[in-house]
Amino acid sequence: MLKAGDPAPDFSNPDADMNIVELSGFRGRDLVLFFYVRDDTPGCTAEAIEFSELEDDFAKLGVSVLGVSRDDCIKHGEFRDKHGISVRLLADKEQTTCRAYGVLQDKEVDGIVRNSLVRSTFIIDKQGIIRHALYGVSSRGHAEEVLQLAALMRKGELN
Template identity: 85%
Template sequence: AGLGASVLGVSRDDCIRHGEFRDKHGISVRLLADKEQTTCAAYGVLQDKEVDGVMRKSMTRSTFVIDKQGVIRHALYGVSSRGHAAEVLQLVALMSKGELN
């Protein structure tokens, strides 16, 4: 998009599952495996969720816009795919103009 941004995905899945997911959905985003959940925990996307009467850790689908200095400029939690790419593109454009704090 000419905005100097990179898009990465992070999940607890392994690299093989990531490849299957990308192939199934036809996406080219780089996906990073966080099997130890350290990155997921650091970004606050793990939450307790009851499944079949048992509490388990689940991930909240989230997006973070991070500047070149590594500062999180915007965080979106509980996102859905509909319209999400356009919203993120708008946020990155604002950041590239220095209008996103």
């Protein structure tokens, strides 16, 4: 698991429009990277909508927001359009980014071990350093909590 002070692992993933998004493209800008289980499930939908509703507030702080799941670009596009989600959603079909950020874990369900994604969020500063690593978060109300952490982080930067 990653922790505050660790360098954020680089990533290169396509978004819902199949444009490649890389961590290096956010140097000089703070970034919220949230990992969610699957498109169009109740909790993940609520989380993505809440981040979208607060996107302007994050932007006022100079913070970009990206969501990542193991769904493909087409599913992301359908999910985005169906629910009016404005934050960019990245596809990690190969699970490379999920592994790098330590958000996958084996869980036994009905005697079968499955590799599951743990809902997690990372706040990454302008230099690419993780300032907050939040594993096992709940979906509802989480975006507001992350906004508050980002605001506190920015205040600390300005003092």
